Amino acid sequence: MDIAGHLKAIHREVSRLPSTSGETVAVRLRRSYDAEVADVWDAITDPARIARWLMPISGDLRLGGTFQLEGNAGGDILECSPPSAFKVTFGGPTSIVSVRLLEDGPDTTVLELEHTVPIEIAGSGAGSLYVGPGWDGVVMALARHLHNEFDGDPLAFGATAEGQEFSRQSVHAWAAVARESGTATEAEVDAAVEAAMGQFAPDTPTTPRG
DSSP states (O other): OOHHHHHHTOEEEEEEEOOTTSOEEEEEEEEEESSOHHHHHHHHHOHHHHHHHTOOEEEOOSTTOEEEETTSOEEEEEEEETTTEEEEEOSSTTOEEEEEEEEOSTTOEEEEEEEEEEHHHHOSGGGGGGTHHHHHHHHHHHHHHHTTOOOSOHHHHTTSHHHHHHHHHHHHHHHHHHHHHTSSOHHHHHHHHHHHHHHHOTTSOSSOOO
């Protein structure tokens, strides 16, 4: 797998935003796919396809319904506008994930993902390291699925040497974004790197290579 290519293909942002209920930390990703919007929408909403590149999903998958990713987060489906956008709670009522698909030519789709949580939960922009690397893995896995590169259990990939190296580099990519955003102190980012490495890449060195 072209680890560097997959990581470079992801645009990352971290910001702190005001909201009606208080300040939030927003994590944003954007990536282009060589596929039509309808195909990408089907890949991210059809349970059979989701299980092939991410993990099994169950629930009442419609507006107003609920979902549960097997062994992971679940939530409520707050908005759904096929084939371009949906919004869900993710693991809790104040953790909100929004996904939008944009056509960028006849065979190119841009996926934009935003995950917001209250500042009380994130702590600072460094909290992006607790979710950003996971979302990097999601948008990477979707790319591999759309290009028919997955072979076997997608959940097993994260434990491979290749999967661990992807996660290690992803953690440091998010650390750089958090530092540049001005939303966290150096000490907060350093602590988040250590925690994120234990979560996403426990079998790799914590310091960058090269």
